[in-house]
Amino acid sequence: MRDHRFSELRLDRIGRNFGELAALHELSLTIRGGEFIALLGPSGCGKSTALNCLAGLLPLTTGTIWLDDKRIDGLPPEQRGFGMVFQNYALFPHMTVRENIAFGLKMRKTPRADIRSRADEVMRLVRLEDQAEKLPSQLSGGQQQRVAIARAIVYEPPLVLMDEPLSNLDAQLRQAMRIEIKHLHQALGLTTIYVTHDQEEALSMADRLVLLREGVVQQVGTPDEVYSQPANRYVAGFMGYRNMLSFDVASVSTGHAVLEEEGVRLQGRTFTPLTAKRAVAAIRPEDIVVEGPPPNRIDVTAEVVEYHGREMLVEARMTGGEALYFRTEKRLAVGDKTTVSVPQERVLIYPADAPAAPQEVAV
């Protein structure tokens, strides 16, 4: 088999405008061969635009793309040689599974015997060998998904682009396919760029995450970096820091700050210097401990209690009237008064004027 590996894919300030709107603004990123990158963000953040620009389906407005020393941003899609999995799969409805998978090889003028053996091999890899002569409409959603993946990897492209490939599947199948995609990536070592709006998917699959918001990169980092040290309150919100409490700044030292409001004192970590009088404390619901040790004790009244199996998800009100969400194994009832606390290393403090996360992001 031919070796299509490269050592570096470099995106140099690539951007794409639609009329006045900058769908993607100066994205710079260096991807190492074999890496699994997730582009993460809510719909309309520019992640699919970025992917289409990489595939060559959309021309760039600004910037350049380099595959090692070769500039590729002027090439049409058919000359880039990448593989792509579309959100709706885009399987050719008039071709059998085998013909769909063989398409890319055929376009590469691969000898007929080779096409057959490689298609067979990939079909075995994605467990479709029994469906070879079926049409896509005769397959289940999960099988169609596997055809789409097989079709994109059969010619061993240097780069595989995946555009929300699991968003049309039900939750159970999504889990299974996630593992399968990860497996394929490890087995074949194909560099993959994976677009998703599901932070769990991104965190569990990717080597590095790129968080986008309104076309602008917010943070690039490993899952651990993004999860535990979100660069700003927007990323924090997207990563599950559901409590965003707006407080007055009481005192600031390097990497540390104390906030105060309505008799509540919160100590926490800072990543960006606080200059304004107001700041936001980001706290995960699962980091809050009911009747925990000081510091960072907050008096609350339980208002809504959701049953989540072993845990309860509680929406409570602080004395100042702000809502606080937390998870606990304690059986709280509506109207119960209690005291909660948060370890200070779990409180992330961001400047208040930075952008907030969209509201629809749930924990």
Next chain:
Amino acid sequence: MTAASPSAASRLTAGSGTPSLRHRLADRGIDRVLLLLVPGILFLLLLFVYPFLYGLQLSFSPQIDGGQALMNGYQGPLANYLYFFGDSYQRDTIWTTLVIGLPAALVNVLVSVPIAYRMRGRFRFKRTLTTLLVVPIALGTVLTADGLIEYLGPAGWLNKALVDFHVINEPLTLVHNYWGVFFSLVITGFPFAFLLVLSYLSGIDPNLERAASVMGAGWWERFRRVTLPLLVPGLAITFCMSFVLAFSVFPSANLVGDPSGTTRVISIAAYHAAFEQFDYSLGSATSMIMGAVMLAIIALVLGWRNTMFRGPAGGKG
């Protein structure tokens, strides 16, 4: 189950008396809204089915008084048909019409494909361009014929220009013959074909071509292997519609054709029999033959279409 359901139904409705008429009809699989179809069905029965059946029986009862078939010695209920196929002047109209109708329909479809293919995406002035391409629908045959005579006639602009620029010495004969009718059919038939092809094309998921291009297919391979196979069933229908329009050509065959010679199409033969010789029976028989030829061609084309992929052309297959 079947035995239990009537009693169960009566128990359920016992409290509120008899169920509403709508529910009782729905139980028998009748949707009351379907009653709205009645005027349409009546209209169809009165204005299509009845005249058709009347014409059919008329074609089997040769006219005694002044009937062409009897005058030419044909007897029996099939006399009109025997006369039509026995007389080359009548019989050849089938061929004459096919020779005009089939190429015109084919040209309309084949010209529509590349134009519609180029126009399937979004671009500026698309609406203006589509309007320009479709305007000939509104012209009507008479206006088109007028224009053709003005433009292509012996003293028309085209011939004048060609002669003045010494491209040709004698004016070309482009109207009052086969070509006049052919051009007229293309001008009036193209917008129909174009609109149909455009709508069939827009029913094909654009992601399919995008996927093909990422997999290494240039524009010709994309068209040939992805778009065209999915478009073929639509093209077959478009061809049938264009052909039916072209085959029943009547006004332009008279206005820009040679109605007593090379463009004596089958509808002229029917008109001639019914309204000039007043042999309604022969006219009906000619119309029936005309219908049969159309149906035969359509059956051939659709039969061929059935050998192709006919599933949905969406992305998920």
